[in-house]
Amino acid sequence: MSSLEPSRIYLDPAEMPTHWYNVAADLPTPPAPPLGPDGEVVKPEQMQAIFPDAIIEQEMSAQRWIEIPEEVRDIYRLWRPSPLVRAHRLEAALGTPAKIFYKYEGVSPAGSHKPNSAVPQAFYNKQAGIKRLTTETGAGQWGSSISFAGQMFGLDVRVYMVNVSYHQKPYRRLMMQTWGAEVFASPSELTQTGRDALAKDANNPGSLGLAISEAVEEAASRADTNYTLGSVLNHVLLHQSIIGLEAKTQFDKIGLYPDVIVGPCGGGSSFGGIAFPFLADKAAGEKRAERLRCVAVEPTSCPTLTQGAYAYDFGDASGFTPLMKMYTLGHDFMPPGIHAGGLRYHGASSLVSQLTHEGLVEPLAVPQLATFDAGVQFARSEGIIPAPESCHAIRAAIDEALAAKASGEPKVILFNLTGHGHFDMTSYDRYFSGQLEDFAYPADAIRASLEHLPKVG
């Protein structure tokens, strides 16, 4: 075997984890609960209009291990366990003594980690007698994942897709339709929110906030319909723990353990998914986890964890959702139109935020051009063309490997390759043709939007 042999560490489907890991059981201090507009703690029954009981229970649970239903594992097995791959060729290109591994989530039918949560969300809704799911989507990663998951359980799916994306990203829309979903440009005529918006401006380009409102309105107003969300919330991060749990089993097989774990961080589900199961070892006082660092990588254009405030804020731009304690740039912060659409969120998961606040997660902001540099270097050494979100993790992993080269340490680096870039080639086009720019959000603009934080908590 040559030194360049890539090691793919497979797990047999029979070795797939049977339980998700809930980091809420291992938080150093109790989590701050979500609050209603009245400042009171949100009660489970307030969520029943849009979520099934099983999801609400998971959202509030402090139980460490939660069983993955057999019906969910059946669908996971269409692509899981996902491969853990040693990036031998990238290591050689960098000349680093570090061992770089990536967990590749792009093998799912929808091409990213998102189906890890879409499948159980569809299952629990089916079990609760729900007939239809609604959701919003921007770039389309979550919309396509819930379309796939709904089809697997025979649920109707309605996706409110931001009007601009609906017309600019027809491929993702067609993917959703191939899986049988109905996709509507938002604002639409189907909801009061949509009709009101169209009455004001018939050519409304739409926004994620507007699309959320339409999806929630439909779910709240119909007994047979529920709403689904692809990141941020606790139950989503719970489902994504399958990524890190598998990776731990795979590292066990080769007798290694990571020194650094790197993941892109927007809402926080892919980062939490890979990092939390390793943080469990730290919480349990395991010696092998003592030196472990977990790095959450965000764009400099949307620097939630590195420049935001740790405070109660709304989850959406319009102030419809409960208030959550999290790092936030302010709910009316509008990040520029960078290509890692999945990382353009003003806030971050409460769990990731708390662990960052408590020093267990290390935030890092990287500029856009450097992420594409890293993505192209990765594609040219390892073959896979990564999604722009994943490029953020690759940038940080490469920088860790170069630091290891400088210091001569044979570190073990693990990063989450959250998805492929097959539907993002126009972003690469702009990069190659020099049309991409770096954008660091001015500190005074952040200060201004932070002044609109709600006065609670």
Place this chain on the structure above:
Amino acid sequence: MSSLEPSRIYLDPAEMPTHWYNVAADLPTPPAPPLGPDGEVVKPEQMQAIFPDAIIEQEMSAQRWIEIPEEVRDIYRLWRPSPLVRAHRLEAALGTPAKIFYKYEGVSPAGSHKPNSAVPQAFYNKQAGIKRLTTETGAGQWGSSISFAGQMFGLDVRVYMVNVSYHQKPYRRLMMQTWGAEVFASPSELTQTGRDALAKDANNPGSLGLAISEAVEEAASRADTNYTLGSVLNHVLLHQSIIGLEAKTQFDKIGLYPDVIVGPCGGGSSFGGIAFPFLADKAAGEKRAERLRCVAVEPTSCPTLTQGAYAYDFGDASGFTPLMKMYTLGHDFMPPGIHAGGLRYHGASSLVSQLTHEGLVEPLAVPQLATFDAGVQFARSEGIIPAPESCHAIRAAIDEALAAKASGEPKVILFNLTGHGHFDMTSYDRYFSGQLEDFAYPADAIRASLEHLPKVG
């Protein structure tokens, strides 16, 4: 385990085959050699202007097993061994007693089986001191595969992409550029052929024949440059045998053997790749292979194996290549613009043609709409959205499974899922919106083009 559990039969990278299988060693009668325009058998030295010696040797070899160089296996291991998957959910949807398996080749970085041959072609050229590879591409599957493979070995790659596709399919072009290739709209100003074509018509839309001529002209006129071809030729089918060899090992693991093998057939490399290693068992008189049927599926709009003549003909439209004994619709046959671009070829590999002529391969033509019906049914049960070429195999596999249901036989069906459809979503769009048509080529049009067959052999 529930009855719906999908069984992914993984192979460990260490279990990957070390040798390719050459069906030329097991042909019932000697193969008909390629002939020059003078009717004489082509000599190896006549190919040296565009191919390295190792490839020429493989093209003419009758050796049964040919070792896969370690450097090639190193790259194969970036995605191989590919999974063999039991399509439990498709079986349930069909209500068939048949066991349906698919070998999934879409896991390669380029998204299809094509890199299986692109990688060794790049390796042998690198070994021979070649600095640059040329090729033509239409839809872009082969062009992207050779771009990836060239990058793995540090070779420059120039792709002549049919002008219309260059502008209509920017995503595939960008994929090639991400791997560092130069992509030119053909006809181009870089070759005499291209300049002549542009002089006649500055807005020439291009054709695959013209692009081949440009790529061959550049390769023939520069000592440091060679040409590569993605299907049809013997060495390409040799390399693709890795598909069927892995599948055999995977079936051995679960104690099964296929009754029917189905593959799409254009030039013939993906069909030969999956079927030939099983035909080896038949040639060796193995009892388990006695009942085996191998079905090559082509579009009714380009019915080479089912309605063509078995005769000597040119490999290209312009008559530049040697004459090959094969099923052909006539080299000036122009198939309609169906969406399975990879199956629009007037001829078929000499090896597939001979085995069809001798009754060991069973040809089948299927209409376009029925292939998309099958592809959507597959996506909605198994998740993966298949390439239009792969949909042809899925159509035939589903029909075999329905026949097994009618007869009550628990047949084992294997098909080659040659690639994903991430770059073909506009074809699905046309299907969903009712813009796709069936097209059976009229018999008199085929008779007319067969009248232009060269008078040799």
